[in-house]
Amino acid sequence: MTALSPIDHLRALARDTLEVSWTLYKIMVPTLIVIKVLEELGGVELLSQLLAPLMASLGLPETMALVWATSLLTNIYAGMLVFFTHSDGAMTVAQVSVIGGMMLIGHALPIEVRVAQKAGVRLGFSLLLRLVGGLAYGYFLHLIYSFSNTLQEPAILLWQPTLGPEPTLLAWALEQLKGLVAIFLIIVLLLAVLRIFRIIGIERLINLALAPLLRVFGISAQATSITLVGFTLGLSFGGGLLIREAASGRIKPMDVFAAMTLLGLSHSLIEDTLLILLMGADLSAVLSLRLLFTLLVAWPLIHWARGRSAAFQQRYLVHSLATDP
Template sequence: MFGLDYNLGHSGLSLEGAPMTSILDYPRTIALRSLRMFLTIARIMVPVMVLVYIAQRLGLIAVVGDAIAPAMALLGLPPEAGIIWATTILTNIYGGLASMAALSDDLRMNVAQISALGAMMLFAHNVPTEQSVVRRAGASALFTGALRVTLGALYGAAVTWACDTWGWLREPVSLDWMRQDSALAGGTPDVWSWLWSSTQSLAMILVIIVFLVCFLDILERLGVTRLVTRLLTPLLRLSGLEERAAPLTTVGVLLGLAYGGALIIEATEREGYSARTRLLALSWLSLCHALIEDTLLILTLGADIWVILVIRTTVTLAVLAGLARLTLPGAPLARLLKL
């Protein structure tokens, strides 16, 4: 899938048995492919990042948080959770943590509540930017974004209801450490700090994309990609994905939607994934991505790992299984989404 044993550049020669000039084209091919993927993602992300930052500076995100605060009571969460989740949805998990630090003086939560809010943050964060990537990759940004927010709210409510009913995870959580962390409590950064941070983030995305392109090509050549695909076949059947989309989806699940989305955009242009495969793969990535980094961030708050990782991943797979059935050819949802 990701092997570069097909023709390189414009030479018309394959890598195996190729002359030295063709072999030297390999780094150039990797660099051009990585740069093309990065520019595709950057053109999507940068305008959205600017708009979100402006909204944050104008206080519009806090307004949204205040508006949904009353609904938090229905989810068994304090009103401050509305501001935290709104900030997370419109910025990212780090933005949500900054809001939590700013509100930590008055915030009183137990393990069940922090786990529920943490899971909601994991389901739905950085939605404007990430769903822009999803739209460019070939799936409905509105549908996948609504899926993230709706499932996040329902999951959070289910966690708090179950824990209240059976008396689970009632231990109080201390957020005193957040007040002492100036990096978290600093609030919205100034323009230059934001520009520097955003530039660093984009540079890191480029570095990781280059690494992924090289790494996936090596895995393909060693046969690891085929082995992973075979191991994932039961889950793939359950989720309705094509087997060839498994490695790409796995990358996004482990590392992040931007990386998985970039790979899917590039692979779709080359291999022509069906609209249904793109929807299922990108729905999976929307609901469950950056599984390691993001989960560790929420764990630092005192959340329960079963709630934010094990059960959340299981629920995601169940939702994907249902979505796979609802998007079979001729199904109403398939017609609605024009699959």
């Protein structure tokens, strides 16, 4: 097979970048607008009212329902701002770790479950996984910290934002535009690094090193490097790359399902971890216990799903990539 020239590699990189970026933008831009409208109409407050009765069972004050509702519909950054405005300084490290753990799994659902859907996973499954998974993880942490009587000291905020006036619609639009530009630049960097790794053989070494671990979760070697992207940088980036690979037929639908199930519970282990630590959460909640919870939930769930009939998988878990959902 003839080796590609540097110009050919640059052309391929530009083509792949535009393809992945356009796929994500088609999901993100309409969703951001819809969510902004819902925010203005009081959708976040309505969702928080529905979640409020559950907070007591998790050892949290009812005000944390608004924090999680904001994270679910928007993102972790917005949830953090609500947390800082509603935290009266009386919460323990355990309580902050519980709400922080829930935010790690349940956030930015309108965008991220749509990304998972475009990759080939049923919308209902993705939504259920993130919502129930977030609640289950919160309860999991609450039980551990309550029975062990640990982390009961007052939480210390490691960062306190300066809260200004509510941004205007123009300021909001400019902020979203900056975010979209940043996403484009990150995608360029990601695809360039992955292409370089493939050329010099590092991708193969990564696949060989991680394949035994990911094989436990039913993730094929073809999806290993992309799953690693999702683990470290986030579900949107990993999912965006999976959309392209799945549509090309290089990754089977159930391999995509396995990867997106794993990423639904543990993704963006760098940025999101640091953000929740700034709230005063304990490292156990954002890293070690989160990975343990992911193992306990994802492994049996993925293997259960692979044992279902093709008709069941097609109806409830994955959709045909020949159609655009």
